Amino acid sequence: MYASRMIRPVWLAACGAAWTVVPTTAVGADDADVAAALARVRAVERVRVECIQRVVPSVVCIFPRGSRAGGGSGVIIDPQGYGLTNFHVVRPFAGSRLGEGGLPDGRRYPLHVLGLDPTGDVAMFRLEADQPFIYAPLGESSRLRVGDWTLAMGNPFLLAEDYQPTVTSGIVSGLHRYQKGTGRALVYTDCIQVDTSINPGNSGGPLFDLRGELVGINGRISVEERGRVNVGLGYAISIDQIRRFLPALRAGLTVRHGTLNCTVRERRGVAGEVLVDQILADGAAQRAGLRLGDRIVRYNGTPILSGNQLLNLVGAYPGGWPVTVVYERDGRQTEVRLRLDDVPLPEQAAAAEAAPARRARRNPFRPNAAANRRAARRALERYRRSVGRADALTEVVAVRYVGQRRSLLQPDAPAQPLDLADERPAAETATQDASDAAQRERMIRWQLLAEGGERAFKVVGGDEVAGRVAVVLEDAPEGAPACRVAFDDAAGTLLQLELDAAGPGGEPVRFEYDDWRRAGLLRMPYRRRMYAGDRLVFEDEFRNIRPRTRGLP
């Protein structure tokens, strides 16, 4: 603990040697300027020391099971023990999906390997214990600037005999860096470069800002003739990139990165113009309407000045992710929204994933049913908690919505007043019996609030909904159209509910929820929109939402 204790100077005589041990205050400041400078520097020091004390308990020394050798580092990001590391750290024991994690409390915990990202070199794990873990809050790497202070923590050179990690300090040396991988594996796009000392063994460990928020996962260093030691250049995968993959990784899925499926070149003789050079037939870019020669102006709001920059940005997104691209053709700019295609997995991973089912037991690239169930349960529990306390949820028997509906089928008509009474259905009512999309939506929302919903729902991955990273669960019963729900991965709230083949022309119907606020004992969305396909059908805005509990009017 950092403490400036008042102790008397201690004089120890031993063969004429004298130790002069002095407390801080005995070394007095000579004049006001020095005193002021000392006070400021002490304050900075204390910020750093306390920041480290807060976050160190979340740093993991990762080992293969029963071993004290090898492995790397990791960091816990959730009280249930979910954590992040590099794919290359867990790969050696990914087959058994079981390793061990040592924490600074001195204990070793079983470590379960969950989802893998072999392209981006990330993996998620879960430590097992019967109490909640101290975890690191996630920061936002987009707010980092060159020169910002950072702390790296981990187990370089296996020095942490007692699992107390090594902590090093440095600055952000560069942002949006690109580090080539081996083939399609371990590519670092849009990564953070630091001069914080990172060495072999730090891999998979956290990079923190001085607020104690996780901004990156350390994974690579530049090395040359001096052997494999730090020479001042370390690279961390940004937390903003990892955040998009969290829902899938938590569910034990093997994730893919995204691609536009077109190549670009820079226009000769003109500054900062990036043009579509080759375009894959029926790829994401072509489906969105891009053609050869189009100039890519913006990607998700960022102006594009070079091919490298675009490569960097796209590489940080998962396959299937929705992005917006602004392109220019013949002087006119068009904005399109598209979903990225998948980048194929690195060969080894792809082969493993395609391996026959009987070898699934030791194949970490095959779906992990236990992890998925746990992740689904977690998403649903977090959703329920975001709506209200467990006892409140069981007591609620009906909800009354008062507000107005604007129907887009009649855009000129004024909004219609709404007064809906939504009674909780009896437990036996199957959702499929519901006659229309609205009824089904009602049923599913009640179902989600009840315990045990995870039996039907599986996590299928992540998505971006209303600018938030969402975890998507799907209920796909045999012979019936699927239903998908998307929850805010951080806050837990329900963002979207989608019913396949529920629209008049067989298109999916989608409900979006917004403006979650207090409604009596619960928190409910005060705005709701319904889409059929891409068409907005109606928009509800509620003035008043009143849940009714058992025994009360």
Next chain:
Amino acid sequence: MKCSLLAIKARQAAGVFIFFAATPFSSSVARPGAEGAELDRARAAVARRALSLVEPSIVTIETIGGTQPEPEQQGFGPPTTRPARGRGGVRVADGPTTGLIHSPDGLILTSSFNFVRDPSIITVILTDGSRHVARLLARDTIRRLALLRIDATGLPLPAWSPDGDMAVGQYAVACGRGYGGPAPSVSVGIVSALGRRGGQVFQTDARTSPVNYGGPLIDIDGRVLGVIVPMAGAGSELAGVQWYDSGIGFAVPRETIERSIDRLARGDDIHPGKMGVLLSQVDEPRDMPPSAEPDKSPRVAIRAVATPSPAQRAGLRAGDVIAALGGAPIGGIDDLQRRVGDLEAGAEIVLTIERDGRPQEIRLTLARARDIGPSWLDPEQESPPPATQPADPPPDS
């Protein structure tokens, strides 16, 4: 299907500076950078003041004579020196080194690294410019410390930080005299970890290297946190030097020095204890990648037992697998060597071994390398081990 994007040299007439566009300054807020420069000025002033408080106690050591040390001590018997390149690609230079005054009457603490060449003449230069002939009293090769004696009185002592006051994250400034010149060099870092190497040293990310081995690592009040030493790996006194600049540095705190200072002052060298075995590791590890080792824990087995030796006296045999030391499982040859290497000759240890599939506990008392061997018990072993080894540290001897 191709997914690569081609990057071709661009010609841009006018760039849009993404960086500037993304981080506009608000005119009503003080520019963060200006405040930062001012804060760093305060830090620099504090560091200089701290250095000035301890500087009178930091001495320069100059040596004359001696030879380059042998790469790695092989086998047993008295150490030999012959001209050769130092370990890890670091040529041991003969420039000035650093020491710290330990007593007013002339005890000087420093690192044993500074004497690997076994120089014939050692002089110490104090900050007043006076030169003194120095005698090397003794070396603690476990903690890489050494103690010199010069003939002087009234030498200024440094202030030391109290035990237990150190915190991970506090400033740590490494001071050294290895560049010569009137002022010490400094490297500013933080305390990275406490209680390393069996609790004997602590770790810093200040840059430690031959320029400051033997010198003090100080806090912002100018108090000594520890004496800087190379301390990585196992075995040789040079181990760890190749990590200079890596941000992995070590210093010996007062509590550790206290344990051996009396013996050193009496002239007694402190040596690491050895068992007298050659080891082999099943599932030979590759050299330290950031990823890792196979899914099984590497098994360390005895390949040969020296005679006479503690291992022989304790009844160890070739083929025995060493599973644990002092109850704690072994994580490979490096781990075992490091942990044994941190113990002194004369220390008693308890090994958990596996013989014929059954575990046993064996007690033995470590001995000095020169008191072990030179013969080997195992009849398969006709001759001593080969003189050249791969770059990894040799089996524990």
Next chain:
Amino acid sequence: MRRGRCMPLLALAAACGLMPTVAAGAPQKESDVLPPAIPNVVEDAWRAALPCVVKLYGGAIGSAHGYGTGVIVSSAGQIVTIDSVMLDARNLRAVLHDGRTFHAEVIRRDADRELALLRIESHDLPLLEPETSASLEIADGVIAAGNCFKVAEGEEPVTVMYGVLAARTALDLRRRAQPLAYGGEVLVLDAITSNPGMAGGPVLDLTGRWVGIVAGIAEAESTGTRLNYALPIEEVRAFLGRGGTSEEAAARGASGNAPAASASGADRGPAAAGPRGARPDTGLRLFNLGYRDVAAFVDRVVPGSPAQRAGIRPDDLIIAVDGKRVATISDYERIAADWRNGQTVRLTLKRGDEVLTVEMIVEPPR
């Protein structure tokens, strides 16, 4: 995180004029407006200098890296960098901070300082003014910018490292066992600048003042390790013809024949010694069996010689001359070669267990 731990430091920090820091643990969603807990000290200086830093690409020959960094010193396109074989390439290119690429030509080189002046066809370029390193003190923070490991391409910004000034002294340097000619003072940096591609990059203090130029990869003789160092900016000014601004230097340079490489600031070559052949004999005879690398023991002292008058005796060991360590006979001879008549030198001797210093006046033998 254990939420709700409050930070007692807040009041102290505010009192010390620091921006308020964030309470422990709880992620603040309004952290869009919260400043970092410890201020960024680098940004100002980096922003100011970044437009003036260029990435250089030339020929990779042998183990020499074919890329480096340079600094624009004139709006007309002159760039200072570190001299190396890379500059010999025919397709030497400079890439500006905005990604524009130009063919570069070497105008002039200084072998001793290992500096080179390049020119690109451009104008209205932002330039960095070589100022002074006089106010830079040990432990002051500096930043070094450069394209280490060519991580940055095109318009991507070069790498920035932060460290303090570790030391400021003249050092014997070598590269691959060859001693370097430069014998002047260097700025030893506490940042790992000794990396491929970094040479030629600027070292700036935190107000953005240009104080040094990152030098090539080299080792210090005294430590046997790689040295992270920069040439003081005064050497760049001298190279550019100092006195006036770099613009005038550029005009001089561009106008015609390149001036010969100027002598380094701190001469230590034989030119400083007296006329050759008139080497004074001080009467000192060292015990010398023909090996140059044994310690410098005195064998005998010629009666009536300057050495005898100085009090030097046989069996004395010379361990320093004028404070500079003498480990071997060749060290002594190298130093003595520079002596001129009338000069007074201080010899530090080890006599038994004593160390003493004597002064000797160098005179011709009587």
